[in-house]
Amino acid sequence: MIAVREALSIGRKQLTKKGVNNSLFETKLLIKNILKISDEDLISTSEVFLSESQFETFQSFLERRKKSEPIAYILNKREFWKDSFYVNNSTLIPRPDSEIIIETVLNLIPNKDKKLKFADLGTGSGCLIISLLKEYKYSEGVGIDNSKEAIKVAEKNKNILSNNERLSFKLADFSTFKTTEFDVIVCNPPYVNKNDINNMQKN
Ligand SMILES: C[S@@+](CC[C@H](N)C(=O)[O-])C[C@H]1O[C@@H](n2cnc3c(N)ncnc32)[C@H](O)[C@@H]1O
Known part of the structure; x- marks a missing residue:
């Protein structure tokens, strides 16, 4: 189990290191999609935890993003x-x-x-x-x-x-x-x- 705020910090650091410009924004996007929550929920859920399998999914998404895969392909969606x-x-x-x-x-x-x-x-x-x-x-x-x-x-x-x-x-x-x-x-x-x-x- 890992706290959302800790996952945010891990994701931001890893993506920044790989040169991703909007690392915090993208980490939030990944977490929001894994937990199926809104922006507002994310702010108010800073003490909520990712389960083990949710954290594994998060890590696999981060690895793909670190290899420059577009976030829309990782999440299988794009707004239009x-x-x-x-x-x-x-x-x-x-x-x-x-x-x-x-x-x-x-x-x-x-x-x-x-x-x-x-x-x-x-x-x-x-x-x-x-x-x-x-x-x-x-x-x-x-x-x-x-x-x-x-x-x-x-x-x-x-x-x-x-x-x-x-x-x-x-x-x-x-x-x-x-x-x-x-x-x-x-x-x-x-x-x-x-x-x-x-x-x-x-x-
Ligand atoms: C730039 S994408 C546009 C996709 C979509 N209309 C959009 O705006 O996001 C161009 C599309 O044209 C298709 N395409 C390329 N050559 C084609 C052809 N000769 N006949 C039919 N479709 C073709 C590609 O497979 C691709 O899906």
Whole structure:
């Protein structure tokens, strides 16, 4: 058994040593997720203990983070727009700046009651099309990706977040996918040159 405040200190020190900038913030995030508690709870639970198995989980999360694995992959989730999306390393982690795509559609089509057909090319976690169809409640949409594993993640998010009949995901290549029947097409294409991938920070 270990006190939360002690775990916070261990995590912060270990992550700082590995050059993680927001070491305290990230340690808190790990603990909050393990204990399934909020920020407020964390402040008021400074005398609460992590069980042995919770502390083991915490240590395994720290080890992964120390090897630069993104925290979203460790926790299998990332907030995007109004929801928390399941992610794993088969998909890009939804990025806050991609929310501009949702904002742009909302600005261009302010009437959310319209019945539209959306296509999301390179859907990844499905974050764009799921968020859009939650805004446009009478519309339908298709998300496509050429990665089987990404489609599995998108389906999982559909089941967790919306599970609606208006949305389907398809394994397809966007260079040959017919888009003529759609009213709105969104796409956040791969933007990293394959040759640059090895030079990027893992997170
Ligand atoms: C930058 S990610 C965007 C993921 C998601 N839409 C988002 O905004 O977080 C690009 C996605 O395009 C997919 N992709 C790449 N080439 C593709 C192709 N030719 N056809 C379909 N999907 C493709 C990748 O598998 C990846 O999931």
